Amino acid sequence: MLTPLTVTLAVAALALAAWCGWAAYRDQPTKDWHFIGMAVVTLLALVQLVVGVVQLAQGRDPADGAVIFVSYLVGVLACVPVVGLVSLTERTKWGSLTVVAGAVVLAVLQVRLYDIWGGGTGA
Amino acid sequence: MPEPTTTKSAAVPGRGGRINTGPGKLLVTLYGIFTVGAASRSLVQLTTRFDEAPLAYVLSAVAAVVYAFITLSLVRGGEGARKAALTCCGLELLGVLAVGTWTLVEPSAFPDATVWSDYGMGYLFIPVALPLTGLWWLRRGHREQTAPTPSSEQSDPTSSEQSEHRSQET
Incomplete structure (x- = not known):
């Protein structure tokens, strides 16, 4: 996998x-701009x-x-759009916190993805 | 600046109850993530290598079903769903504690980990924190629904702030 x-x-x-x-901390x-960030991710x-x-x-x-x-790759792709939609329906700081949760899950999935590919081999 | 937006969702309560708005939305999302995670994990494990650790994989599947049920209940909202979710959160907590203890006392029964092994340590202890948060949130929802003026609460622009204060008092 492409480690970088x-x-x-x-x-x-x-x-x-x-x-x-x-x-979320500022109760917003x-x-x-957050959605542009989500789009980039x-x-x-x-x-x-x-x-x-x-x-x-x-x-x-x-x-x-x-x-x-492949299921992890699909899960990674789904993460942020899903929480983004949830944050559209929850226009409070809780919507922002939901995006935080989804983004953290994505980061954890990256670690798992690295293991699943077999560490650095084949990078 | 944040005030107009925070009150907007408080004025639009979820169908039949408010357990699916505000912090409830975050809870639904977390339960949804764990449903997908536990379900896909147990599906792969049960179909590809059931013989290796049957007990662990079946327990993972049970966890997935419990997560799925709670997620659906939280999405639906309403008093019946709230009670069902409350029961399931209790079951979930019992399950995490029982399986967690079991994996520590008798590791040989579990050649592979379950979602609830070691009290969910592999998942940052979220499997323990989730039912506790769920129980707290659902019990709080009950107190709100038994409050005398649920209708005025909907039109009251400061209702979300009031409800937060109320939960902090207890």
């Missing part, structure tokens, strides 16, 4: 979490999905199997 991309995505997700956490809902996740699938197609095999690998 994994790290970038994890850092971006944590930054998004901190940003929305700050909004998610704003347009989602775009990175989409790139990761494509890169992952391309590497599978090239015959490289994740340590824990292709099915788990």
Whole structure:
């Protein structure tokens, strides 16, 4: 797997979490700028999905199997859009906190994804 | 600046109850994430390597069902769903404590981990924190619904602030 991309995505997700956490701390809902941030993270996740699938197609095999690998990639991609939609229906600081939760989950999934691919091998 | 937006959702209560707005929305999302996580995990494990650790995988599946039920109840809202979710959160807490203790006392029964192994340590202890938060939130929802003026509460622009104060008092 592309380790730099994994790290970038994890850092971006944590930054998004901190940003929305700050909004929640100030008792604010998610704003347009937050949604642009979510879009950036989602775009990175989409790139990761494509890169992952391309590497599978090239015959490289994740340590824990292709099915788990792809389901994690899809889960990563779904994370932020889902919490983004929830924060649209919950225009309070709780909506912002929901985005924090989703972004943290995404960062944790990146760590798992790294393990599933088999550590640094094949990077 | 935050005031107009915070009061907006308080004025639009969820269908049949308010357990699915505000902090409830965050709780629903967390339960949803754990439903998807536990369900997909147990699905993969049960279908691909059931023989390795049958007990652990079945318990993970049970956890997934409990999570799914609570998620649905929280989304639906209303008094019946609230009671059902309350029961399930209690079951969930018992399950986490029982499985957590079981995995510590008799590790040989669990060659592979469940969602609730070691009180959910592999999941940052969220599996323990979630039912406790759920129980607190649902019991609080009950107190709000038994409050004398639920209708005026909906039109009251400061209701969300009041309810937060009320929960802090107890």
